[in-house]
Amino acid sequence: MTEPIDMLERDEKAADAKALLDNLLLQEIFRRLEEEATTQMIESGPMSPEAVSAHFRILAIRSLQADLVRFVDDPKMLRAAQERRRRFSQ
Numbered sequence: 601m602t603e604p605i606d607m608l609e610r611d612e613k614a615a616d617a618k619a620l621l622d623n624l625l626l627q628e629i630f631r632r633l634e635e636e637a638t639t640q641m642i643e644s645g646p647m648s649p650e651a652v653s654a655h656f657r658i659l660a661i662r663s664l665q666a667d668l669v670r671f672v673d674d675p676k677m678l679r680a681a682q683e684r685r686r687r688f689s690q
Contacts, residue, residue, distance in 0.1 A: 617671035634661050 620626055637654040644650035 614671050617668040621665075621668050621672065630661055630665065634658055637661075 634657075637657040640654040641651045641658075644654065
């Protein structure tokens, strides 16, 4: 049996994920990590342990980004969370 979905918690997670995706510093960090891993893959021999490790780092970065996007894929949820935050901050 599945647990009931806490909509407020879901909304808050969506808003937090959106803030992370929009964070310029985090975007720069992701870009730099992926560039470093790509360079390592190119400079290492094909299928070398270093190239495989770098490939897995790229997959991990992209997986994290995809997970954040999945949290914000429902714009209605994000708008509801933003509206609640606005009301509570007044």
